[in-house]
Amino acid sequence: ILIGGFVQLLAGFLAFRKYDHLGGAAFLTFSALWSHLVNISAGNSEGFTAGSIAFLVLNAFLIILASSFNVVLLCMTLAMELLTICFLLFTLENLPLPFEIVMLSIFSIICFYGATASLANSMFGKDLMMMGPPLFTGETSKKDTEDPPPCVCPKSHCTSGLRTIADLLNRGAVCGVPTDTVYALAASCKHPQAIEKVYRIKDRPQEKPICIFISNLDQLRAAAPPISPLLWEFMENVYPGGIGCIIKKGEWLKKLGVGAGYSRVGTQDSIMIRVPDLTVLVHLIDMTGPLAITSANPSGEVDSTHHDMVISRLGHKLEGVLCDGESDEVVASTVVNCTKIDESGITIVREGCIPVGKVMQIFESVKNR
Template sequence: MTERLGADAAGLARASTLLHAGALVAFPTETVYGLGGDARNGTAVAGIFAAKGRPQFNPLIVHVADMAMAEEIAVFTPQARALAQAFWPGPLTLVLPLRKEAGISDLVSAGLETVALRMPAHPLARALLETFGGPLAAPSANPSGKVSPTEAHHVLEGLSGKIAAVLDGGACAVGVESTILSLDPPTMLRPGGLPAETLEEALGASLASGGNAAKPNAPGQLTSHYAPGAAVRLNATEKRDGEVFIGFGSGPKADLTLSATADLVEAAAALFATLRAADKLATARNATAIAVAPIPETGLGRAINDRLRRAAAPRN
């Protein structure tokens, strides 16, 4: 059985013990729950892929406690260091050259010469990294391609019996995964919890767009991802027969809403939980699809729409 650990010293100690033994522990970040394993233990990392049913060509994000740990793993240019100082801890992942002597499992980087690094802001995630004393590879704690978890019970719904434990820190505040950025030139590989406009202001330049679904160099680039069981229809302005309707702001009466006040921060935090609720409602009603109202393509709306487009893509 998967243990459910409390957000206290005993829970952190147990989680650290399990991780040192090569077991997997899910933990909360400010974005979503991550499925953590020792990034230097190839067996543990292989266990992450097995538990999720994740394609092994898809890289993982390495979570670190501080800059000292980050610089042991990757090469930081002055620009990369400035971005880390500005936005870490927080929902930004940087794809940087991997130090070969860092001891990171080849499975983490999918055999590439780069590594995706992040320093989470959630206090429980930071406490776990400090207690464990090393880097943790941690994709979202859900079966591959399915809706990401923003609460501990979401993790258990998908991975109970497949992982050792989940560290319960309550609901995640941001609700969509981190923004992923590569440099030289600065390129947005995945929109996320840090808006592109904020990064562009810090960089003093526009971001290029990148990412290759056939050969990803960072997580979250697969075309079909974040998918509920029911089909998803986007930019819906009305509810059709056989659908569950998710609204945003004012508009037609909705079964569920991401934000009644059209608040993108509230919508991002609620996105995955709302998709899960809509999927359960569709099953209960024998509905075949989930329709989602239009979301503005600005700020966090870019990340929300990115996840919705992948949820609506043809299934693999």
């Protein structure tokens, strides 16, 4: 009896270590019953009867739960229920001894296999001994596994995933992508109709401009925009990162690769440009050219900080979502107006993940060099 209780106790603790809470609870409960059998040998039949009745009620719930767990645990709980009834009848002297021995033998075999399988599987971290499938499975879980995602959802760590999203963007699709702040909607600057679609997808007011992302400052230098040395140095200190700089717009954007989307990004006179500090997104931009970017949330709602949020909120309107897990930040980037940086300095348009104090500290450091 004591050995049986100890084995069940050990199996229960190991099951809990493997986060098998139902199996652990069952084994610990059975361990308590094994120990409770000492009451019979001690002649305390009244105490055993009261405890056994309480156990029968508890074990009935374990049977229901075990039916959706695995066959071995279900058989063990059923056998324990029958065995407890046998013990109760035995204390009342209404059960033939041979029948009790048979039931105890069956239960012992099931317990031995279940405890051994649980010990082996827990110790080696894999299913060395079969426990059997669940008898019942929830319909909702089946539905969750059967329902396909509303759009293409490749993983960001796969090269094929990046190529899939890049191909979609290059064909004029709108996709959800991770950034170094929160998730965003992206459209190729070569496709103005895709940028228009971004506005419709998130119900964004037309008067709110959309910024562009580039992969590095060398792209900007190659376009030769009329930027002062002070602004160049400021951008070199904030890129890549969570600060977007608003600068004067011009024909140089077409050299940057903005193309047909020139009139749909920024305002008539200015454009916000950002270089993200996220390797996955930088590689994607290298494959597509500059991207028109805005946060991946319905206008006026909270930002999306996980690809699941993008899929559930906007997936049915998108062609793809690049899945990268949790975002690095919970708020968007900080936006700085640099159009008059040489005359009156910079102004903060929106405080985001980079505090205003840090932005101003960077600017003062650059200006005083």
